[in-house]
Amino acid sequence: MHGLPEFSFSVAHLFYGPRPDRPKFPIPQNVSEIASISLNDSSTPVTVQGLVDILPEARLYHSLSTGFAGWLGTEAKRRKGLPFVLTEHGIYWREVALGVDELECGFKIVETEEGEFLLGRTWKDWSQTFRELARRAYESADVITTVCSFNQALQRLLGAPQSRSFVIPNGTAIPPNGNGESRRRELTTRPRIALVGRVTPIKDVKTFLRACSIVEQQIPDAEFLVIGPTDLDPEYTRACADLAEELHLRRVIFTGEVDVERFFPSIDIIVLTSVSEAQPLVILEAYAHSIPVVTTDVGGLPELVLGNDPSDEPAGILCPVANPERIAGGMLRLCGDGALYRKYAQTGLARVKSRHAAETVANAYRSIYHRLLDKCD
Numbered sequence: 001m002h003g004l005p006e007f008s009f010s011v012a013h014l015f016y017g018p019r020p021d022r023p024k025f026p027i028p029q030n031v032s033e034i035a036s037i038s039l040n041d042s043s044t045p046v047t048v049q050g051l052v053d054i055l056p057e058a059r060l061y062h063s064l065s066t067g068f069a070g071w072l073g074t075e076a077k078r079r080k081g082l083p084f085v086l087t088e089h090g091i092y093w094r095e096v097a098l099g100v101d102e103l104e105c106g107f108k109i110v111e112t113e114e115g116e117f118l119l120g121r122t123w124k125d126w127s128q129t130f131r132e133l134a135r136r137a138y139e140s141a142d143v144i145t146t147v148c149s150f151n152q153a154l155q156r157l158l159g160a161p162q163s164r165s166f167v168i169p170n171g172t173a174i175p176p177n178g179n180g181e182s183r184r185r186e187l188t189t190r191p192r193i194a195l196v197g198r199v200t201p202i203k204d205v206k207t208f209l210r211a212c213s214i215v216e217q218q219i220p221d222a223e224f225l226v227i228g229p230t231d232l233d234p235e236y237t238r239a240c241a242d243l244a245e246e247l248h249l250r251r252v253i254f255t256g257e258v259d260v261e262r263f264f265p266s267i268d269i270i271v272l273t274s275v276s277e278a279q280p281l282v283i284l285e286a287y288a289h290s291i292p293v294v295t296t297d298v299g300g301l302p303e304l305v306l307g308n309d310p311s312d313e314p315a316g317i318l319c320p321v322a323n324p325e326r327i328a329g330g331m332l333r334l335c336g337d338g339a340l341y342r343k344y345a346q347t348g349l350a351r352v353k354s355r356h357a358a359e360t361v362a363n364a365y366r367s368i369y370h371r372l373l374d375k376c377d
Contacts, residue, residue, distance in 0.1 A: 002028050003361070004362055005030055007369060008030055010031065010032055010035065011034045011056075012072070013034055014069055014072070015039065017040065019038065033056045035055065035056050037054050052080070060372055061076045061084050061085070062084075063141075064088075065088060065089070065090070066092055066134035070136075071133045071137070073086060074137050074140045077140050078140065083372040085141065086141035086144045087145045087146065088144075088147075089279070091155070091278065092133075092134065093133070093134045096123075096130045099123075100276060134158055138159050138160040139159065141164065143164055143166065143368050146278070147168065147170050147278050147300060148304075151167075151299070166364075168361060169279060169356055171356045171359070171360060171361035171362075172284040172358060173288070174288050175264075187335040187336075189219065189221060191268045192222075192225070192267050193215070193222060193267070193270075193271060194226070194267045194269070194270055194271065195270075195272065196282040197280075199228060199236060200233045200236060201275075202274060202276055203228075206240060206243055207324050208226070208271055209244050209252065210243075210324035211271070211324040211327035211328040212224045213248075213324075215328050215331050216250070218332060223253075225255060226240075226252070226254045226255065228255075229257040231256075240254075264286070264289040265289065269292060269335075270294075271293070272293070273296055274299075274301075275298065275322070277296075277298050277300065278299050279300040279303070280301075283301070283305070287349055287356075290345040290346070290348065290349045292317075292334055292341055293316035293344075294331055295316060295317075295318060295319070296318070296327075305318050307351065312351075313347045315344050315345075315351055317330035317334070
């Protein structure tokens, strides 16, 4: 929205659970309306037409997932006859099939009667429902975009037409300190290593903590950060805190939800231990700050870390899922090899500049919007 100031946007914010009391991000000046839509308001029966009627008036609708938002975008196109753009970052239907229970708008998959009126009571019900919502969205969208080739292959498996499908990678800004010169600590004695992400099972924070324990045995003064919300899954957060205590980790901090930009200048290595990812922004942000990465070999991460061209050089280290020994080995390798560290840092910065500039992403969506809106005039 910031990158497309000539367009006026409205936001349809779907939520499940308590009504949010404040926005998490600054509202761009070209946002004219925010409509908050509850999916569990017991005082008002939820109907498809009722939800469509609540949507702000627009000339084009753009959904950022195939879950409830994709369902609503599909219905808006069917009932209003207006263009519909679908963008997927995470592939919800696949994540549900993998056993992930945390999805959009505060909604969690639980096998209780509370959610029965919406989707069903068993995991099989949930999985089939999200696949069907995605299939319908792929079928009806005028344009389907996603952030990486891995995701696009999954979309096509479920029927997304090649002629309407495009990869538009995520983008990020390059900060003034993107050359990494502000980091002057000696990596072999006191590195600062961070996982950036919400403290939930899909991020597998426990594997990160176990890897930190291995690193600490060789570098006793290493510092570790878990940067991200801790209130989304309190039970899992408590289990992670208990594990850190059990492992006798002396220098690990759970920051909670903070402004990550404040931390990047002092971080030496970014780690992701996720069991499922598409194209996480934190990796692009790490590259923009010249920070090498250690990540799991899932989703679109190989494209980000190794590149998607045969001539590309790696910008970090890929490791198997749920393998703390390999994750720790990646961290220790970067700490002990200054030449490799600098090479990965330079490669990451060059990659984000050439392929993930925020302006390039904005221009791609600008072209899509103009093409579809011109057809309506």
